[in-house]
Amino acid sequence: MDDRGPAPRRAGDPGDDAARHAGPLGGDDRCHPPAFGGGPPSAGLATLVVLQALSHVARDDRAWRRLPPGSPPHQTLGSRRRSWRRRAVLERALLRVVVACRRPAAGRKRRPTAAIIATPSVKTGPQRGPRGCDGNTRIKGRKRVLLIDTQGDPLGVRVVSADVQDRDARHALAPDLDVQASLLLVGLDRGCAGDDPAIFWRGYGISSKLVGTVGRKGFQVEPRRWKALQTFGCLQRYRRLRVDDEMSHAASRHMTILASVFMTAMRLGRLLLTAEFQAGSRLRRSRGTGHKRQTVVSCSNRTRSPAVRGTEWKVAGR
Numbered sequence: 416m417d418d419r420g421p422a423p424r425r426a427g428d429p430g431d432d433a434a435r436h437a438g439p440l441g442g443d444d445r446c447h448p449p450a451f452g453g454g455p456p457s458a459g460l461a462t463l464v465v466l467q468a469l470s471h472v473a474r475d476d477r478a479w480r481r482l483p484p485g486s487p488p489h490q491t492l493g494s495r496r497r498s499w500r501r502r503a504v505l506e507r508a509l510l511r512v513v514v515a516c517r518r519p520a521a522g523r524k525r526r527p528t529a530a531i532i533a534t535p536s537v538k539t540g541p542q543r544g545p546r547g548c549d550g551n552t553r554i555k556g557r558k559r560v561l562l563i564d565t566q567g568d569p570l571g572v573r574v575v576s577a578d579v580q581d582r583d584a585r586h587a588l589a590p591d592l593d594v595q596a597s598l599l600l601v602g603l604d605r606g607c608a609g610d611d612p613a614i615f616w617r618g619y620g621i622s623s624k625l626v627g628t629v630g631r632k633g634f635q636v637e638p639r640r641w642k643a644l645q646t647f648g649c650l651q652r653y654r655r656l657r658v659d660d661e662m663s664h665a666a667s668r669h670m671t672i673l674a675s676v677f678m679t680a681m682r683l684g685r686l687l688l689t690a691e692f693q694a695g696s697r698l699r700r701s702r703g704t705g706h707k708r709q710t711v712v713s714c715s716n717r718t719r720s721p722a723v724r725g726t727e728w729k730v731a732g733r
Contacts, residue, residue, distance in 0.1 A: 473674045476654035500669045514568045517683040526597035527564040533643035536577045540660040547578025560584045567642045569675040574664040581606040602626045
C-alpha cells in the first residue's frame, strides 16, 4: 500500500453525480432520477429516447414487443412509463411546459380563464377492465372527460366508464379544477343542464354557460364547442386512442395525456415556425420596399424617355 491516496475521480465515472444524471445524449435527465443505490437511471437511458419510442406506440399503435430497431427494451419502457404515471411527469410536462409555452406564443395569457367540457365516448377492446354502455351514442366502452381551453389545448383529462352521465362526469375533473384556479367560465353541453351542475361549478368560483341550440336538427357549428370536438378529432388520429385497449382507467388516462403532449407540442412547433416565417417575410418586404422606393426616386429624377425608364426599373428591381 502506497501513500499516494485515492485516485482522482474523472468526469464520467459512475460515482460522479453529474454523470449519473446525464443520459446518452449528454443532457441532464431530471425526469427520471437515479435509482436508490446510486446506480444510473435505467442504464443512462435519456428521456428523449423514451419519448421517441412512446411516440411510435401512441401514433402508430405499435405493440410493445414490435417497436422499431434501436428502441429500448419493452420492459424498460413499461417500467419508465409506470414511474412517470406514479409521479405525474407527463401531466406536469403538459400543463407547465407545453401549454404554458403555447398560450403566450399565440398571444394569450399564460393562465386560462375560460374552458370547455367535452365527454366523448370510445369503444374498448376485448381485454378485461371497467367499461359501460353510453345510452346516447350506443357505444360500449369508456368516456373521456376533457377540459379544454379556447385554443383547443387540453387542461385536464379523466377517464370514466361510458355509462356515467355527462352531468355526473364533472366530479372526475375535481383534481384538475384545483390546479386550474384561474378559470372563471366553463362552457357546457345541453346534457349538463340543471341546478346541481351549476352548484358544483359555483363551488369552485366558476360560472357555467350552456352551449347549444334547443331543438337542433342536423349539424350546426356551436360557438366555442367546436374547438373541443376538434381536439377530440386530433387525438383520434393517434391509433392507440381509436380503440381503448388499456386495462384500467388510469392507464387509459395516461395514454391520452401522452398523446396530448405530442399533439400540443406539434401545434407549438407549427406556431413558432409560422411566426418565424412571418417575421422573415416582413423583414424581406421592408428591405425590398426601401430598395424600390430608392429606385423610383432615381428613375424619376432622370430626364429620359418612358421606354428607357421602364427598362431601368426592371433591371434594378430584380
